[in-house]
Structure formats: structure tokens, C-alpha cells
Amino acid sequence: MSQTADLPSWIPSAGYGVSRVPCAGRFAAVVLPRPVGELLLKAVPARGVLTDVAADVLVWLVPPGSLTTDAVPGASLLGPGDAVHVPPADWRRWEPVRWVVPPRGDCLAEPGVLSSALRRLSERVCVCCWAFPERPAVITGAAADGQSVSLTVCQLHADEVTAALKYAAEVARVLA
Known part of the structure; x- marks a missing residue:
């Protein structure tokens, strides 16, 4: 199903479209509101970040079992019983589910770096609405x-x- 030998086999080929890929054994998924996720794009090196336009979220994939929910404040953590919609590797522009950071290698972010960046960010934004208040x-x-x-x-x-x-x-x- 994968487009190239460099990418994991769970990434669908261009002609296949979006696949619902179970997390189990492959990855865990850190799901963030789009405004927060866009801020993290500048702070966290990634080998693939997904966006789901309809849900208004960005999704980082991390090694399975590498994070707990308290390590990712303000985020949803998807694990073994969950699945992620994954597009082909070349879907990067207009598609409703696409890669905002092109996939490469194993597509997994470093969990410690992601968790640390989320903690720093959570100290500056409202934990309820993720706004950056002028007077927090x-x-x-x-x-x-x-x-x-x-x-x-x-x-x-x-x-x-x-x-x-x-x-x-x-x-x-x-x-x-």
C-alpha cells in the first residue's frame, strides 16, 4: 500500500485515497487543535504531521506507548484501540486530510521533544480555549x-x- 520503500507500509498509495489506519502496534497519535498544532510546527522537528481540516486538528505520530495523556497537556492521545485517517504521501495541498509536514522515514516525532514543547506552550495559552490572552x-x-x-x-x-x-x-x- 505504501508509495515508496522509504515510508511505512501503512501509508496508502496515491491511487488508493485516505485509509483509516489502526494505531495498534504502529504508532500513537497526538491530536491537537489546529492553532496549537501550527505553533508546534515551528518548535518540534517532525517526520510527518497530518491535518484533518474538517476536525480542525493537527496530528503528530509518536512511537506506541511512548507518551501518557498527562505528558501531552491539551491534546488527545490516541492509542491501541483507535485509528487515524492517513492520506497518500503526496497529499499536501488542498485535500481535507493531508500531510502538513511531508512523511519521511518512520513518520514518528520524538515524544520527549513534543511533550516538552507542549508543556512550554501550555504555560502561555488558555487551557480552556487555547487563546493567547493579553492578560492571562x-x-x-x-x-x-x-x-x-x-x-x-x-x-x-x-x-x-x-x-x-x-x-x-x-x-x-x-x-x-
Whole structure:
């Protein structure tokens, strides 16, 4: 199914169109809102990044089992029971599912670099809407497990996040 010997066999050939490729054993997928993903394109070297225009997301592929959900703040992590829509390697311009970074090699990003860049980015954007607020609020409180957490939010979401952290602190207190 692959177009060239240099690429993984799960990438469909040009005449085949988009394939729904199961993650299991091949890769895990880090799915990010498009604005965040576009910022990461500048910070994270990649050997293939997908976009799904209809879902308004960018998708990085990483080695299976190399990341956990807490290592990718603000992202969805797809694993063994999930699948990713993968286009042919030459779909890069107008197609609704395409490569924004052309695939090469194994198409996998370095998980540590991706996780580190996401953590740095999450310190500057609102964790609720991924906007870059002019006047960000950093809300600190206790998570439900009792651990301290600091979240950057825009003014629109500050009250909502404060209330959620107060509720989490109350749950932690009751369960203690």
C-alpha cells in the first residue's frame, strides 16, 4: 500500500485515497487543535504531521506507548484501540486530510521533544480555549488527587477554572 520503500507500509498509495489506519502496534497519535498544532510546527522537528481540516486538528505520530495523556497537556492521545485517517504521501495541498509536514522515514516525532514543547506552550495559552490572552490569569489550586496545580487561563475562563479547582480541593478534603 505504501508509495515508496522509504515510508511505512501503512501509508496508502496515491491511487488508493485516505485509509483509516489502526494505531495498534504502529504508532500513537497526538491530536491537537489546529492553532496549537501550527505553533508546534515551528518548535518540534517532525517526520510527518497530518491535518484533518474538517476536525480542525493537527496530528503528530509518536512511537506506541511512548507518551501518557498527562505528558501531552491539551491534546488527545490516541492509542491501541483507535485509528487515524492517513492520506497518500503526496497529499499536501488542498485535500481535507493531508500531510502538513511531508512523511519521511518512520513518520514518528520524538515524544520527549513534543511533550516538552507542549508543556512550554501550555504555560502561555488558555487551557480552556487555547487563546493567547493579553492578560492571562494563572490559577493555582489543588487537583482532586491533592496535588498542586497551576493553570493559565484567559479572563473569560478564570472564574470557571477557579470554581473547578475549589471543587477539586473540596473533593480531596472529603476523601482524605
